[in-house]
Amino acid sequence: MRRHAQTIITSVNAMASCTVNLFAGSSAVTKNSQLSTCTAYDVGESTNIKWHEGGVSRDAKEQLLNQKGCVLWFTGLSGSGKSTVACTLEHALIGEGKLTTLMDGDNIRHGLNSNLGFSSTDRVENIRRIGEVSKLFADSGIITLVSFISPYRNDRCKVRERLQPGQFIEVYMKVPLSVCETRDPKGLYKKARSGQLKGFTGIDDPYEEPENAELVIEAAGPDGNLRRPEDQAAQILEYLKLKGYLQASQK
Ligand SMILES: Nc1ncnc2c1ncn2[C@@H]1O[C@H](COP(=O)(O)OS(=O)(=O)O)[C@@H](OP(=O)(O)O)[C@H]1O
Numbered sequence: 001m002r003r004h005a006q007t008i009i010t011s012v013n014a015m016a017s018c019t020v021n022l023f024a025g026s027s028a029v030t031k032n033s034q035l036s037t038c039t040a041y042d043v044g045e046s047t048n049i050k051w052h053e054g055g056v057s058r059d060a061k062e063q064l065l066n067q068k069g070c071v072l073w074f075t076g077l078s079g080s081g082k083s084t085v086a087c088t089l090e091h092a093l094i095g096e097g098k099l100t101t102l103m104d105g106d107n108i109r110h111g112l113n114s115n116l117g118f119s120s121t122d123r124v125e126n127i128r129r130i131g132e133v134s135k136l137f138a139d140s141g142i143i144t145l146v147s148f149i150s151p152y153r154n155d156r157c158k159v160r161e162r163l164q165p166g167q168f169i170e171v172y173m174k175v176p177l178s179v180c181e182t183r184d185p186k187g188l189y190k191k192a193r194s195g196q197l198k199g200f201t202g203i204d205d206p207y208e209e210p211e212n213a214e215l216v217i218e219a220a221g222p223d224g225n226l227r228r229p230e231d232q233a234a235q236i237l238e239y240l241k242l243k244g245y246l247q248a249s250q251k
């Protein structure tokens, strides 16, 4: 009962700051009208909408889970190991008693984003949409792993801007094209090289490397040998522990 009351107080306090963060990162927000009880806004294509305040705060959820909600954004060429390492890391986090979710480009394109292809316009929308979904998860205190090529720097920056400072952790799978191409588990590089597949990232579509990624996961270790996915995932887990993501803020 006491804990319940505390949670409610925290939520009410959080409501006060809600309006400040309301439209952070949104574009084209204009006041539309003063309705009888509230102010209505136009946002993008949506008109006469109002933000509903008063949900349970992120902090209350983080206390419940004893972790900090964040987005681990894996980016890199096809075959760089994004899915493998994200998956390995997710298992390790669950082993530590943490709540996670994992969104993978290939899988999300089977459902939510099945209406998108690989034109630059569609890739932009793919990343915008997943950026928004990942924000919803992170704002619920969940450690959110996102594994998309996300080739354009500007799109990744926009997702970062939508999140609170420290909530977006860019993980760059820095694996040379030659290594990815040798792996080629789906035979897509072969198809792209032969001209059967057009607009393939790294071949005839650009990949813009991150400039300030929180984590750069190198393909090879100091001995020059290729690193194992388990070791790459361990590097990320260590970072999360060191930076305090695996516990809630102290009260
Ligand atoms: N033209 C082209 N370019 C790049 N990748 C292609 C393409 N066509 C299909 N695929 C397959 O789709 C997977 C990448 O999807 P993403 O949603 O991560 O791509 S993006 O972020 O919108 O660029 C990617 O999966 P991964 O290999 O896991 O990265 C490919 O299997």
Ligand SMILES: Nc1ncnc2c1ncn2[C@@H]1O[C@H](COP(=O)(O)OP(=O)(O)O)[C@@H](O)[C@H]1O
Pocket (backbone or CB within 6 Å): 076, 077, 078, 079, 080, 081, 082, 083, 084, 085, 147, 183, 185, 226, 227, 228, 229, 232
């Ligand atoms: N660290 C690694 N060392 C060797 N092979 C790897 C490593 N990480 C991934 N792989 C292999 O490379 C291929 C591509 O990995 P995947 O995780 O599907 O990459 P992506 O999601 O970036 O396309 C798979 O066959 C996987 O088993």
